[in-house]
Amino acid sequence: MPQAASAIAVSVAGIEKSFGPTRALAGADLAVASGEIVALMGANGAGKSTLVKILSGSHTPDAGTITLGGKAITFASPSAAKAAGIATVHQATDQAGAAGLTVAENLALDELCSPGGRFLVSNRSIRKRAREIAALIDLDLPLDRDFVDLRPAERQLIAIARAVAASASLLILDEPTSSLSATEAERLFAVVRRLRDSGMAVLYISHRLGDLAAIADRAVVMRGGRIVGAFARPIDFPAAVAAMIGRPLEAATHRGEASTAPVVLSVKGARLVAGAAPFDLDLRSGEVVAITGTLGSGKSRLLRALFGLETLAEGTFGLDGKPWLSSGPGQSIENGVFMVAEDRWQSSLLPPEVPGASIAGTIALPHLKRWFPGGLLRTKRERKVAAEAIARLGIKARGPDDTLDELSGGNQQKVVLARWQAAPCRLLLLDEPFQGVDVGARADLIAAIRGSQSGSATLIGTSDTEEALEVADRILVMRNHSLHAAEDGHGPLSDRIDRVEGEETAGEPR
Structure with a gap:
């Protein structure tokens, strides 16, 4: 159980920020107490990122005050904010450390780079200090591994361990589970709860309502650059979402029976990797099928194989009744097979x-x-x-x-x-299409996906069960690179997916 929230660790009052004619913050007020986890909710463009950048020293507010530990303060840079006790773990985990340095060197990085740090250090002393820092959150990683070879969850934990070692009073987590498996997310939650119980204040930003239900002591909602709602635990998420988007969110409707329309995509005897169980899959005209499963289950590999970016270990594809084997994205696009990849900036x-x-x-x-x-x-x-x-x-x-x-x-x-x-599209492949997207924009995207079928078929890979339930006619579960059927109906389907995800082994090739 969390300790009772005590003194206010950090507060902002009347914060304003504009970028040219765009007003990002319009008098935002927020307080986070020591020993509590506050979820910051808001649609894309609500001002969350700008507020976080002000707290972490990347932006200077046009007006308003920041109070840290009871004293008004301003930050001239991110390093100044960090020195004052505010640590931020960004969604892009490549910013959590330095590639080319080992785990040990990254754990000790802040101390090595501090003005008061020792000029001469030894590998032995770095490893000793790294073990001390890792022990603060029970982090068990090979100290000689290069940062670039770490999984996103491991990179995040290194950044969190450094924050604890620096005695940070506020930890800001920005979409921390966006690229984590269910097992990795629960490990992160356990660490964050332990930090909360030790007295650290945590500001947790996420679009995933399941995360917030699991981790947050209370939630505050931003819209239009200011705080428009506050909700104590147990959080009333329908009311919070309504405050976030300015209207009630319509409930998703279950799509019922599978279509009997002509088959657009046919997958027969597919093995994504050697040794995996083979599977078949048919997608019909006008149908939206979601494949859910944890990170590493094989969802992305299947979508990439259909688009010509991967090869099957075994099996065949068919498109509109004819054999289909793409030589690459160019041929796929010419034949009406389109893909929205997971990382939109790279792809x-x-x-x-x-x-x-x-x-x-x-x-x-x-x-x-x-x-x-x-x-x-x-x-x-x-x-x-x-x-x-x-x-x-x-x-x-x-x-x-x-x-x-x-x-x-x-x-x-x-x-x-x-x-x-x-x-004109025959097959649309969507890999984690709602990642980093707020619930209002997600509803718009789902409406666009559902309303633009025109005889095409849509295959979606998502690690979020709620997203699958909202968008799909049928849902399948991928485990160990093979597909498993999921029963219809919200209750049994959710239970089925949760059971399969709970058994998933993290760390497999995607």
């Missing part, structure tokens, strides 16, 4: 300084050869398609010429989906 978006990085250019990019066979680009067509997508999907943007770095994560994902809705 789908261009840096803002690159020509064509706008909404219009992003949507048009894979279709240029088909749309403009003569090689002469007509930006009028690109902008028209983009404007229609902005209106249809509710993309919050000034217009088709906005670059993707100007959009929130949910709106970026809408643009990526719009890319594949701009051309």
